[in-house]
Amino acid sequence: MPAPLIAIYPGSFDPLTNGHLDLIARGSLLVGQLIVAVLENTQKQPLFPVAERVEMLKQSTTSFTNVEVDSFQGLLVDYAAHRQAGVILRGIRAISDYEAELQMALLNRRMRPGIETIFLMASEQHSFLSSRMVKEIATLGGDVSSFVPAAVWKRLHVKIGR
Numbered sequence: 001m002p003a004p005l006i007a008i009y010p011g012s013f014d015p016l017t018n019g020h021l022d023l024i025a026r027g028s029l030l031v032g033q034l035i036v037a038v039l040e041n042t043q044k045q046p047l048f049p050v051a052e053r054v055e056m057l058k059q060s061t062t063s064f065t066n067v068e069v070d071s072f073q074g075l076l077v078d079y080a081a082h083r084q085a086g087v088i089l090r091g092i093r094a095i096s097d098y099e100a101e102l103q104m105a106l107l108n109r110r111m112r113p114g115i116e117t118i119f120l121m122a123s124e125q126h127s128f129l130s131s132r133m134v135k136e137i138a139t140l141g142g143d144v145s146s147f148v149p150a151a152v153w154k155r156l157h158v159k160i161g162r
């Protein structure tokens with residue numbers, strides 16, 4: 001019998017949205033262990049520091065017994081190899097996501113041929129969601145309570161002072 005799959009679901013998660021959470025829920029049913037990994041990106045100027053993003057992810061995924069939350073630096077494929085993960089999980093919302101995802105998947109496979117990228121299509125009710133839009137709407141005073149988990153909504157309010 002093959003060993004249970006370990007998969008990495010990497011991203012910025014700045015912040016986690018209900019679209020990410022849907023992917024975590026569906027992805028966790030397909031693999032033995034799902035590691036949600038927050039990129040410690042030194043180039044982007046994030047709204048939330050990595051520790052807070054990890055915390056919000058942990059608070060929002062307590063019901064999934066095979067989901068772990070971590071953060072990583074450097075190349076994703078090196079981190080995946082270090083965690084003995086054979087799969088990278090990514091979501092695709094619309095055709096506009098496809099090109100960048102294809103490029104990443106092919107480059108990652110060139111660097112580490114043993115690691116496959118598996119894509120899940122975003123559920124239709126979340127296919128319009130992005131962290132960037134959530135931040136913009138929240139900053140401009142809009143209601144994002146149906147776009148993000150409760151733990152994120154609370155911190156967004158604190159962060160933007162509403």
Ligand code: PNS
Pocket residue numbers: 010011012013039074075076077103104105107108
């Ligand atoms: O949520 P995002 O910002 O779309 O996630 C992008 C992420 C974190 C998956 C990507 O930027 C990444 O893997 N970065 C780590 C550095 C790396 O491996 N770069 C080469 C990718 S081909």
